[in-house]
Amino acid sequence: MIKNYNLTLRTSEQSLETTIPDDLSVRLALDIAGIRVRAACGGIGTCGACTIQTISGEFSPQTLAEWQKIPEQDREKNNRLACQLYLQSDAEVFLANPAPKSNWKSLDLSDWPDYPYPPYNIDKTIYAVAVDLGTTHIRLSLWNRQQNKRIASRHGNNPQAALGEDVLTRLDVHQQRDQELESLMQIIRAAIIEGVRDILQRDMGEIKSILAKVGLVSIVGNTAMLALLSGKDGSQLYDPTNWEKPIDCTADDMDEWQSQWQMPNANIVVQAPLAGFIGSDLLAGLMAIDICSSTKPVLLADFGTNTEIALWDGKQIWLSSVAGGPAFEGVGLVNGLTSEYGAIRGAQKTAHGFTLDVIGEGEAKGFCASGFVDAIALLRDENIIKLSGRFADDDHRAQGYCFAENHRAAILKPADIDAFQRAKAATASAMQLLLQLANIPLSSLSKLWVCGAFGQHLNIKNAQTVGLLPTIEYEHIELFGNAALSGCEKMLLNPENEQLNKKLRDTLQVVNVSHHSEYDDLFINQLRLKPFVEDANV
Amino acid sequence: MFEQYVKDYNEAIIETDKEAAIAVVEEAISNGVTPEEVVFKIVMPAVEDMMQLVIDNLDTNLAQHFMTAQIAAEITEKMLAQFSAPPEIIGKAVIGSSFGDLHSLGKRIVMGCLKSMMVDVIDLGVNITAVDFVDAAVEHDAQVIAVSSMMMHTATGEEGSLQIRELLHERGLEKKIKLIVGGSPFRYDKELYTSVGADNWAPDGISAAKIICQLIHEVKAS
Numbered sequence: 001m002i003k004n005y006n007l008t009l010r011t012s013e014q015s016l017e018t019t020i021p022d023d024l025s026v027r028l029a030l031d032i033a034g035i036r037v038r039a040a041c042g043g044i045g046t047c048g049a050c051t052i053q054t055i056s057g058e059f060s061p062q063t064l065a066e067w068q069k070i071p072e073q074d075r076e077k078n079n080r081l082a083c084q085l086y087l088q089s090d091a092e093v094f095l096a097n098p099a100p101k102s103n104w105k106s107l108d109l110s111d112w113p114d115y116p117y118p119p120y121n122i123d124k125t126i127y128a129v130a131v132d133l134g135t136t137h138i139r140l141s142l143w144n145r146q147q148n149k150r151i152a153s154r155h156g157n158n159p160q161a162a163l164g165e166d167v168l169t170r171l172d173v174h175q176q177r178d179q180e181l182e183s184l185m186q187i188i189r190a191a192i193i194e195g196v197r198d199i200l201q202r203d204m205g206e207i208k209s210i211l212a213k214v215g216l217v218s219i220v221g222n223t224a225m226l227a228l229l230s231g232k233d234g235s236q237l238y239d240p241t242n243w244e245k246p247i248d249c250t251a252d253d254m255d256e257w258q259s260q261w262q263m264p265n266a267n268i269v270v271q272a273p274l275a276g277f278i279g280s281d282l283l284a285g286l287m288a289i290d291i292c293s294s295t296k297p298v299l300l301a302d303f304g305t306n307t308e309i310a311l312w313d314g315k316q317i318w319l320s321s322v323a324g325g326p327a328f329e330g331v332g333l334v335n336g337l338t339s340e341y342g343a344i345r346g347a348q349k350t351a352h353g354f355t356l357d358v359i360g361e362g363e364a365k366g367f368c369a370s371g372f373v374d375a376i377a378l379l380r381d382e383n384i385i386k387l388s389g390r391f392a393d394d395d396h397r398a399q400g401y402c403f404a405e406n407h408r409a410a411i412l413k414p415a416d417i418d419a420f421q422r423a424k425a426a427t428a429s430a431m432q433l434l435l436q437l438a439n440i441p442l443s444s445l446s447k448l449w450v451c452g453a454f455g456q457h458l459n460i461k462n463a464q465t466v467g468l469l470p471t472i473e474y475e476h477i478e479l480f481g482n483a484a485l486s487g488c489e490k491m492l493l494n495p496e497n498e499q500l501n502k503k504l505r506d507t508l509q510v511v512n513v514s515h516h517s518e519y520d521d522l523f524i525n526q527l528r529l530k531p532f533v534e535d536a537n538v
Numbered sequence: 539m540f541e542q543y544v545k546d547y548n549e550a551i552i553e554t555d556k557e558a559a560i561a562v563v564e565e566a567i568s569n570g571v572t573p574e575e576v577v578f579k580i581v582m583p584a585v586e587d588m589m590q591l592v593i594d595n596l597d598t599n600l601a602q603h604f605m606t607a608q609i610a611a612e613i614t615e616k617m618l619a620q621f622s623a624p625p626e627i628i629g630k631a632v633i634g635s636s637f638g639d640l641h642s643l644g645k646r647i648v649m650g651c652l653k654s655m656m657v658d659v660i661d662l663g664v665n666i667t668a669v670d671f672v673d674a675a676v677e678h679d680a681q682v683i684a685v686s687s688m689m690m691h692t693a694t695g696e697e698g699s700l701q702i703r704e705l706l707h708e709r710g711l712e713k714k715i716k717l718i719v720g721g722s723p724f725r726y727d728k729e730l731y732t733s734v735g736a737d738n739w740a741p742d743g744i745s746a747a748k749i750i751c752q753l754i755h756e757v758k759a760s
Contacts, residue, residue: 240640240665361587388554391602418599425601514664523643524608527601528554 005087009035010055011095017361018088024110026052027082031106031202034360035340036099042151042203044085045069057091060084103156103191104198107139107482112325113496117493119147125215125265127151131192131489132281133221133229135305136161136329136338139485142199143492145215150489154195155482160187160228163211174504185231192219193261211262220271220488222306223277230270243276244510271491275510282308284487285431285451286504288480291317296446297438301427301469302483303328303369303452307506309339309430313438317504320511322430327416328369328422334413334460337366344371344410344453345457347403349378354403356410357457364403364410370457372420375403375412377462380529389421390414424468428532429522430513431470437511442470442534448477455481467532540579542628543571547580548587549581556612563613574625576732581617581654585747589651593746604643606610617665627658629723631682632674634662636698641688644721648684648750655751667716668701675715679759682750684718685736693723694734703735713760716753719744752758 009016009030020029027037027050041047045065051074062075063084070079110314120126126146132139141153156197200207208373230251249270251257258264271280286292286303291312298312311318329338337343342365346357347447358364367375379385379401384392389398397414404410435442450458450469456479463469469477480486491497513519528533543566550558563576588606589596618625631652633645642664652659660678662670674684679718687693694700706712709753718742719736731739738753740746 116732189573243640363711386553388605389599390553414599418601421599421601512640514642516640520643520646521608524646525556527604 004382005057006090009033009095010092011035011098015361021110022087024086024481025083026087026093028106030082030095032108034105035095036102036105036202037082038097038099039083041083041205042359045084047205048081049081050084051097052085053096054078054080054085055092055096055266057096058088059091060086060088097387097493102111102198103159104154104195105156107141107153107155107448107485109141109150109153109482110415112486115148115490115493117148117490117495119148120493120495122146122215123271125213127210127214128216128218128492129214130485130492131217131219131221131227132284132482132484132488133188133192133219134158134281134484135222135225138195139482140192140195140199141197141485141489142203143489145493148493152199153485154198156191158194158225159190159463160184160193164328167263181228181231184228188225188229189257189260196261203279206261212264214263214266217237217261217263217266217493218271218488219269220280220284220484221271221493222304223249223276224279224282226270226273227278243512245276246272246274247276249273257507271488272320274505274508275321277306278308278319278510281503282321282485283355283501284485285449285480285483285493286310286317286487287490287500288451288483288487289447289449292504292507294446297440298445298447298449299431299435299445300449300451300483301431303427303450303454305329307423307427307430307452309427309434311431311434311438311440313440316436316507316509318438318509318511320430320434320513322426324426326444327372327419333367333372333416333419334367335411335416336372336408339368339457340456342366343368344375344403346371346459347374347378349381354378356403364407364479366409367412367416370455370459372412373454373466373468374459374462375401376417376420377451377459377465379412380465385417385529387530389417389527389529406438420466421529424466425523425526428467428470428526429519432514432522432532433516433519433527434511436518437516443473445470445472445476448472449480449483450477451480451483460476464531466529540568540571540575544580544583547719548584551584551588551606551609552602554601556605556609556650559609560613564616569647570624570626573620574612577614577617577625577654580611581613585651585654585744587649587706589748590743592742603604603647603742607647607743607747609650610654611650618646624657628656628751629682629758630658630660630672630678630680631684631750631754632660632662632680633677633684634666634686635664636672636685636687636692636695637665637667638685638697639688639689639692640655640664641721644688645684645686646744648686648720648746651744652750655687657747657751668699670700671702672705672709672711673716676709676711680715681754682716682718684720685749686748687721687723693719693721693730699736714757716752717756718746718750 004019018033037050038312039050048069066081078157127142128145130141137157142151200210226249273279300310302308307324308321344356344364345357345368400411400413402411464471546562649659671683716737718738720740724730724739739751
C-alpha cells in the first residue's frame with residue numbers, strides 16, 4: 001500500500017510544497033515538481049551531486065552510497081542524497097545548491113501501465129526516443145529497447161511558440177518570410193535535442209556515447225509543427241484542398257539532421273500527419289488507447305489550440321479538427337497561463353467561499369485551462385454567470401469576478417469567458433457532428449477519452465456543467481493527459497507497429513466541418529454554458 | 539401588452555435564449571399580434587438595438603452576436619410564411635468566404651441580421667472564387683457582394699477581393715455592385731479594406747448588416 005506524504009522544500013530563494021508517494025525518491029519527486037537537485041548519474045548514488053539537507057520528518061535509512069559519497073561532517077548536518085532518500089512521514093528539506101533553472105521537467109508517468117511488448121533483440125543501437133511535438137509544449141522520453149525500459153521523460157516549452165500565438169499565426173510568419181523557415185526549423189530541432197541531452201546528463205551521466213547508440217527517434221505532432229520541423233513549406237496547409245490529405249513532412253536533410261543531433265545511427269522518423277489539420281499526435285493518441293480494440297463506440301478529444309476529435313463506431317474512425325483558439329492552452333487570454341508554476345489549476349467551493357488550487361502552492365499568477373473550467377462552472381452554479389456567459393451583475397460585467405481579494409491575476413474576465421465559450425462550442429459541436437454522421441447516440445458511448453491540454457486536472461463534473469464534455473456517466477470518462485507521448489512510445493516498441501499504423505490510417509474518415517452546413521447551427525447552439533446532452537441537437 | 543412582448547423578446551436576445559425568444563413570439567401571435575408586427579416591431583428593432591450596443595462597444599460577447607442573428611433569422615423565416623402579402627424586399631446581397639478560406643461562421647451573423655431586415659441574401663458558401671462572386675451577383679441582380687476572410691492571406695490575396703474589384707471594373711459593374719469585406723484581419727488594420735479594393739468594411743457581423751443596407755440604398759439611389 002503506497003502512502004502519500006507532504007514535502008516542503010526550501011531553497012535560499014523559494015519554497016515549494018508537493019505531495020509525494022513513499023516509493024518515489026525525493027530526487028524524482030523534485031524533478032516532477034520543477035525545482036531540481038543537481039544530478040549526473042541517473043539516481044543510483046554514484047555521482048553524489050544531489051545533496052540535500054533534511055530539516056524535519058522521518059526518512060528512509062542511509063544507504064551505502066550515501067556513506068561513500070557524503071563526507072562525515074556533512075552527514076552529521078543531516079545531509080543526504082536526494083536520489084537515495086524516501087519519505088516516511090510529512091517532511092521538510094533544504095536545498096542549498098539547486099540545479100540551474102531549466103526548461104525541462106520530468107513527467108509524472110507513475111500511473112502508466114507497462115507496455116506488453118517483448119524486449120528488442122538489439123546489440124548496439126539499443127536506445128530510442130519518443131517525441132510529442134506540440135504547439136506550446138514538447139514531451140519526450142528515452143527508452144532502452146533491450147530492456148524494454150523507459151529511462152526518463154521530460155516536458156518543456158516549445159521555444160518557437162514565442163513567434164506567434166497559434167499555429168496559423170506562425171504559418172503566417174512562415175509564409176511571409178521565407179528565410180524564417182530555416183531558423184524555425186533549427187529552433188525546434190535544438191529544443192528537442194536539448195530535452196534529450198537533459199535526460200542523458202541527469203539520468204545517465206554521459207551524453208555523446210549514448211547519442212551514438214540511439215537507433216530510432218519517433219516524432220509525432222500537429223501538422224504545422226512537423227512541417228516546420230522537417231523544413232517543409234507549412235503554407236501548403238493554407239490550401240483548403242490539402243485539408244483532408246496527409247501533408248508531406250519527410251525531411252530532405254536527414255544526414256545533416258543526424259549530425260546536428262550527434263546521432264549518426266538514428267533513424268529519425270517524422271510520423272506523417274493524417275490530414276491538413278490532423279497531426280500524427282492524434283494517431284499516437286488513438287494508438288495509446290488502442291481505439292480499434294473496442295467493440296463499442298469510443299470518443300476521443302485531444303484538446304489544444306487545435307482540438308482533434310475522433311469517434312470509433314466499431315468499424316471506422318471519424319476524425320475532425322476544429323480551431324479552439326488559445327482558450328485551452330491558456331495563452332492569449334487576459335489571465336491565461338499554461339499549466340505552469342503559479343497557475344490556478346482548480347477551484348472549489350467551501351464553507352468560506354472559493355478556494356484555489358495553485359500549482360506550486362505559491363501566489364496565483366493566472367488560470368490554466370482546467371482552472372478556467374472550474375472557475376466558470378462554479379460561478380455558473382451560483383448564477384453569478386448566466387447561461388449566456390454574461391455576468392448577472394453590472395460590476396462583474398465591468399470588472400470580472402475576482403477569486404482572491406486584491407489579486408488581479410485571479411480575476412475571471414468577461415473576454416476570457418467569451419473565448420472559452422467559443423472554444424468549447426467548437427469542440428462540443430464537432431463531437432456532436434461526428435456522432436450524428438456516425439449515427440451514434442451519446443448514451444451508447446462506452447468511453448470518452450479526454451487528452452491534451454487539460455492534463456489530469458480537469459474536473460469532469462464542472463466540465464459537464466458548462467457543456468465542455470457531454471453529459472455521460474463519470475465512469476465512462478477517462479483523462480489521459482500525455483496520450484500522444486504514450487502512443488508514440490508504443491510506436492517505438494511495438495514490433496507490429498507498421499501493420500497497426502497502416503490499419504489505423506485505413507479506417508479513417510476525415511470530416512471537414514466547414515463542408516457540413518449543420519455544423520454552424522450546432523456551434524451556435526453550443527455557445528451557451530449549458531450541459532451537452534442528447535437533445536441538444538437542433 | 540405589446541411593450542411587454544418587446545421587452546421580453548429583448549431580454550431573451552440579450553441572454554441568447556432561443557427557446558424563450560420563440561416562446562414570446564408564439565404567445566404574441568396567439569394573442570392576435572400579426573406576423574408583420576412580430577418582424578417589424580419586435581425582431582427588427584431588437585437587431586437594431588444589438589447593432590447599437592455593438593457600435594457603442596458595450597460588453598456584448600460573440601455568443602450574443604451569433605444568437606441575435608440566428609434567432610432573428612429563424613423567427614423571420616417562420617413569420618414570412620404567414621405574411622398576408624409578400625413583404626417588400628429592400629435589396630439583394632451575395633455573401634461568401636473568400637477563396638482559400640473555410641471559415642463560415644462570421645457570415646452567419648451577417649446573413650441572419652440581413653434576413654430580418656428584409657434583405658434577400660444568397661449564401662455562396664466557403665472558398666469562393668472571385669469569378670463566382672461576381673457571376674452570382676450579376677445572376678441574382680444583387681447590389682452588394684459581401685466577402686468574409688478570417689486569415690490575412692485570404693483577406694489580401696490576389697485571388698480574393700482584389701480580383702473581385704478587377705472584375706467589377708472590367709465589366710463596368712462598379713456603380714451597380716458594391717463590395718464589402720469583413721473578418722478578423724480587417725479589425726487589426728482599419729484601412730486594410732481600401733487596399734483590397736473594397737467599398738466598405740465592418741468590424742463585426744452585426745454592424746456589417748447595417749452597412750450592407752446602406753450600400754444597397756446607395757446603389758438604388760444612384
